[in-house]
Structure formats: structure tokens, C-alpha cells
Amino acid sequence: MRTYIQQCWYILFITLFFNSCLKLDPFLFKKEGVSEYLLYNYNEKTECSDALTYLDAQKYPRAVTREISMKSGNETIYAVLLTDSSASVSSDDTIILYFHGTSKHIDHYWKRACLLHATGYPVLIVDYRGYGKSTGDPTEDGIYMDGRTAYEYIRDSLGNPQVIVYAYSLATLVGCDVAGVYKPDRLIKLILEAAIGSVETMVEDASYLNLPGNFLTTIKGDNKEKIKNVYIPLLWMHGTKDETLNRETNGVPVWNNYPGISGYYIIASGAGHTDIPQILSYDRYLKCLKDFIKDNSVKDPFLLPKKI
Amino acid sequence: MIVTKLFLFFSVIIMGLLCSCSSIRQLQPLDKGQSAVSASLGGPFTQVGSVYIPLPLLSIGYNRGIVEKKLDIETGFNFTQALFGIMDIDASLNYRPFQPEHWIPGLIVSPGFFIMTDFKPESFRFYPVLCITGFWKINEYFYIYSGIENWFELSKKRYDGNFQKYHWLKTPYIGFDIGKRKLRFQFETKIYTPDLKNTGRPTKNIGFGEHGILGIFFGWIYTFAKDKK
Numbered sequence: 001m002r003t004y005i006q007q008c009w010y011i012l013f014i015t016l017f018f019n020s021c022l023k024l025d026p027f028l029f030k031k032e033g034v035s036e037y038l039l040y041n042y043n044e045k046t047e048c049s050d051a052l053t054y055l056d057a058q059k060y061p062r063a064v065t066r067e068i069s070m071k072s073g074n075e076t077i078y079a080v081l082l083t084d085s086s087a088s089v090s091s092d093d094t095i096i097l098y099f100h101g102t103s104k105h106i107d108h109y110w111k112r113a114c115l116l117h118a119t120g121y122p123v124l125i126v127d128y129r130g131y132g133k134s135t136g137d138p139t140e141d142g143i144y145m146d147g148r149t150a151y152e153y154i155r156d157s158l159g160n161p162q163v164i165v166y167a168y169s170l171a172t173l174v175g176c177d178v179a180g181v182y183k184p185d186r187l188i189k190l191i192l193e194a195a196i197g198s199v200e201t202m203v204e205d206a207s208y209l210n211l212p213g214n215f216l217t218t219i220k221g222d223n224k225e226k227i228k229n230v231y232i233p234l235l236w237m238h239g240t241k242d243e244t245l246n247r248e249t250n251g252v253p254v255w256n257n258y259p260g261i262s263g264y265y266i267i268a269s270g271a272g273h274t275d276i277p278q279i280l281s282y283d284r285y286l287k288c289l290k291d292f293i294k295d296n297s298v299k300d301p302f303l304l305p306k307k308i
Numbered sequence: 309m310i311v312t313k314l315f316l317f318f319s320v321i322i323m324g325l326l327c328s329c330s331s332i333r334q335l336q337p338l339d340k341g342q343s344a345v346s347a348s349l350g351g352p353f354t355q356v357g358s359v360y361i362p363l364p365l366l367s368i369g370y371n372r373g374i375v376e377k378k379l380d381i382e383t384g385f386n387f388t389q390a391l392f393g394i395m396d397i398d399a400s401l402n403y404r405p406f407q408p409e410h411w412i413p414g415l416i417v418s419p420g421f422f423i424m425t426d427f428k429p430e431s432f433r434f435y436p437v438l439c440i441t442g443f444w445k446i447n448e449y450f451y452i453y454s455g456i457e458n459w460f461e462l463s464k465k466r467y468d469g470n471f472q473k474y475h476w477l478k479t480p481y482i483g484f485d486i487g488k489r490k491l492r493f494q495f496e497t498k499i500y501t502p503d504l505k506n507t508g509r510p511t512k513n514i515g516f517g518e519h520g521i522l523g524i525f526f527g528w529i530y531t532f533a534k535d536k537k
Contacts, residue, residue: 002354005341051505157315197468198468198469200467200468201468201470204466204468208504209433209435209461209474209477210433210461210463210465210467211424211467212430212433212467213426213467213468214426214428214431215392215393215394215426215431216394224468224469234449243507248470249468253468253470255471268341299519
């Protein structure tokens with residue numbers, strides 16, 4: 001009898017021990033809160049740090065900005081709209097919905113947003129819950145909800161323009177989610193930069209081994225599956241030296257699973273995770289985007305774009 | 309931008325790999341029925357924020373002599389992984405074909421296995437391992453040792469659908485063992501996968517240029533007196 005009770009205690013202890021475990025989910029989201037967005041006055045080191053210098057030198061006009069808040073579930077998320085001097089968007093326009101990476105907040109990606117605005121289209125950059133001024137804490141389902149909320153805000157409150165989704169790094173999950181959910185009447189194109197394959201892939205790339213991602217995180221983040229619902233034209237960009245999201249294990253499987261008929265990719269030779277625009281050169285980066293958005297093609301012969 | 313927390317995320321992930329054979333070497337042969345317990349702390353130098361630190365991986369082990377001075381069995385349990393709900397255990401046999409004599413090293417051949425699971429059927433992982441250790445007895449209180457851990461990945465395909473590129477992971481190590489018969493301490497440094505590039509992965513580690521990952525471990529062994537029965 002005593003042995004039996006002892007065994008029960010052991011089983012209970014082991015069960016409790018292994019069920020009260022840590023998970024690393026929060027570590028994937030490097031949120032940082034702010035009370036105000038600094039935008040052009042943000043001085044910390046960021047990606048595309050010389051983009052504003054380039055844009056000023058090329059005499060691109062600085063965008064007119066408008067801060068927007070919207071309800072996403074129980075949270076309030078914030079976004080910034082970049083427009084030209086007319087400061088308005090109508091159903092005849094096309095807007096770029098920019099899902100930034102999972103680091104810090106809008107200010108950190110502001111220069112990139114300005115680059116996208118230099119394509120000649122208005123840009124809406126969104127902070128997910130917990131980021132910047134947005135309330136709450138980021139979760140996988142939460143950031144998907146925030147992405148959908150931003151799209152619906154454009155549709156319902158911003159004049160229902162055509163939408164091009166531009167998503168970067170881990171936020172390509174949000175981009176693929178939105179692009180797979182809404183039908184292509186107004187959501188017309190998807191651009192993925194340094195796409196993640198899945199959180200599983202990140203785990204396995206880090207360990208060299210076939211280790212299950214659920215050992216350490218409950219986040220699935222399976223872009224390889226999400227992309228199967230995307231039929232709108234796709235432009236995928238990935239650097240050959242991306243050490244955060246390896247191109248072969250992350251980007252290529254996403255590309256291979258794209259079921260649409262109008263896909264292009266740009267392999268940026270020598271580019272890492274954050275510097276594709278610089279490595280391509282800002283001129284060529286902008287030209288590629290403009291070509292893809294306007295003509296649904298990529299014409300730069302040096303970039304070796306491929307069409308499915 | 310690669311961020312501090314993201315580094316930490318992957319740093320903890322990599323610990324799963326880098327605990328293959330126990331980082332405690334039971335150099336002194338055990339008599340039949342004799343036991344020893346051990347603990348080790350340390351890990352690969354990994355960038356966390358702006359600095360590189362050895363990951364604090366804690367494991368405990370138990371050895372028991374099977375054949376007088378020739379063969380003992382070793383089991384280990386990794387605590388750090390357990391905090392993440394992963395049962396991470398290893399077991400091996402330590403076969404000692406000969407003991408050190410003057411400058412001729414003693415040899416320990418340790419075939420074993422490593423199991424990781426979070427109790428979901430699809431997440432069960434089994435890895436055969438083979439450690440080969442040579443050691444020199446400088447005097448009664450001081451040993452030097454060196455060897456290689458070999459970890460074998462049997463899967464052809466990864467869980468995420470990509471092909472498993474690496475099937476034989478090698479980790480050479482060198483260390484010293486100091487102390488009295490009952491209580492001894494070990495310090496070991498190892499180079500994980502020196503033949504593989506340490507770039508192209510989300511973690512940043514100290515290696516030799518673009519290859520390998522440097523790790524250090526500190527260990528403690530307590531050997532129980534032989535049962536006189």
C-alpha cells in the first residue's frame with residue numbers, strides 16, 4: 001500500500017513538474033511601448049538608417065502623417081498613415097498596408113515606411129497590440145486579429161482603396177494571414193520580405209537537429225500553410241545571407257507552396273535580414289516595387305526575377 | 309533587426325542540442341556496486357544582448373559500477389530543459405578497456421542514447437550517442453582528459469518538412485579533473501560541431517571564425533565508498 005501511494009506521489013510530482021513549465025512565446029515579440037511616436041525625429045539606430053537622406057537627396061517630398069487608432073478585439077491598436085499633400089485616400093487609390101517586423105514599434109520602421117511611400121502610394125503602418133502606443137500584449141492570434149483589423153479599417157473607414165500588403169520578417173505571418181482571408185476584389189497584391197517558413201523551422205535551424213518547436217513555444221507561425229490560401233500576385237524578396245530566417249529553409253518552402261499564378265521573387269545576393277533595400281540599392285528597390293505594383297511585373301534584368 | 313529577446317529565445321533552444329553526452333567524465337573506475345553522483349553547469353557561449361555568456365545548463369548524473377573497474381552505467385537528467393516541460397535524459401555504458409599508465413592514456417568508450425520528449429507522441433526524440441575519452445593521470449589528484457562526443461540524428465526529414473542536413477554531429481572536448489578520491493571537480497571546454505558553419509543560423513555564438521561553437525562546463529563528482537558487504 002505504501003509503495004502504491006509513493007508511486008502516486010511520484011506520478012503527481014512528475015506531471016505537475018512537466019505541466020507547469022516555461023514557454024518562450026513572449027520572447028518572439030520584442031515589443032516596446034511609447035507614449036508618443038517620434039517618426040521623423042526618432043534618432044535611434046534603425047533599419048534603412050540612411051533612407052531619409054536618400055529620399056531627401058532625390059527630392060522625394062516628405063509624407064503628411066496622420067495617427068489613427070482602431071479597436072482590435074479588446075485592445076486599441078495604433079497606426080500611422082502616410083499620404084502626399086492631399087492627405088486623403090479614395091476608392092480610386094491604392095494603399096500599401098505595411099506590417100513591420102516584431103521589434104520595438106512604428107518609429108523603428110519609420111524610414112522603411114517612408115521608402116515605401118516613395119513608391120508614390122499612401123502607406124499605413126500598424127503597431128500590433130503591445131507595440132508602441134497599442135494596448136495589450138502580443139500573441140499569435142492577437143497579431144493576426146490586429147492585421148485583419150487594419151485591413152478592415154482601410155476598407156470601412158479609409159475610403160476602401162485597393163490594398164497591397166507588404167510584410168516583413170515574422171510579420172509575413174500576418175501578411176499571409178490577411179492575404180489569405182480577404183478576397184482579391186480590393187486586396188490585390190502581396191509582398192513578402194524575408195519571409196518566415198514557420199517557428200518550427202526557426203527552432204530546427206537553430207539546433208541543427210530535428211527538434212519539435214513545441215518543446216519551447218506554443219506559437220505555430222506556419223507560413224508554409226498560410227501561403228496556400230494566397231492567390232493574389234506575390235513578390236517575395238530574400239537575402240542570400242539572411243542569418244535570422246534562412247532563405248532555403250524559410251523563404252523557399254513558402255514560395256514553393258504559393259498556389260497563385262503570378263509570383264515573382266528577388267534573391268538579393270549578399271543581403272542579410274535587414275538590408276535588402278541597401279544591398280539592392282534604394283533606386284532598384286523602389287523601381288522593383290513600382291513595377292510590381294503598377295504593372296504586375298518586375299523588370300530589372302539584374303535582379304533575375306522569375307515568374308512561375 | 310535581430311533583437312535581444314530573439315537571441316535569448318534561440319539561445320535556450322540550442323541548449324537542447326548541446327547537452328549530448330554528460331559533461332561529467334567519471335574518469336576513476338568504479339568497483340562493482342559502487343556509486344557516484346555528479347552535477348555540471350555550463351554551456352555554449354551565446355550572444356545575449358551585446359555580450360557572450362555560457363548558457364547555464366544544469367544537469368545531474370548517477371554512475372554505478374557493473375563490472376569491477378571495467379564497466380559502469382551512467383544516467384543523466386537535464387534540469388534546464390525540464391523547466392520548459394521537456395524530459396531530457398541520457399544513459400550510457402562506460403567501458404574501460406585499459407587504465408592510464410605513465411604517458412599512455414586510459415580509455416573510456418561510452419555508447420549511449422539521449423531521449424527528449426514533452427510527452428506528446430509526435431515530439432519523442434531518440435538520439436544515439438558515442439563518447440570516446442582518453443585521459444592521463446598526472447598524479448592521484450590531477451587528471452587531464454580529452455575526447456570526442458558523437459551525436460547521431462536518425463531523421464531524414466525535419467519536423468517542418470525540410471530535409472535534415474546533418475546526421476553526425478561531432479564535439480571534441482578537453483578538460484581536467486582535480487580533487488581527492490571522493491570529491492572531485494572538473495573543468496571542461498568543448499567545441500561543438502567544429503566542422504559546421506556557425507553562421508546562417510538565428511543564434512550567435514563564439515566559435516573559431518565561422519566554424520564551431522565554444523562551450524565551457526564546470527562539474528562536480530562525489531563517489532560513494534564501496535559497499536563492504
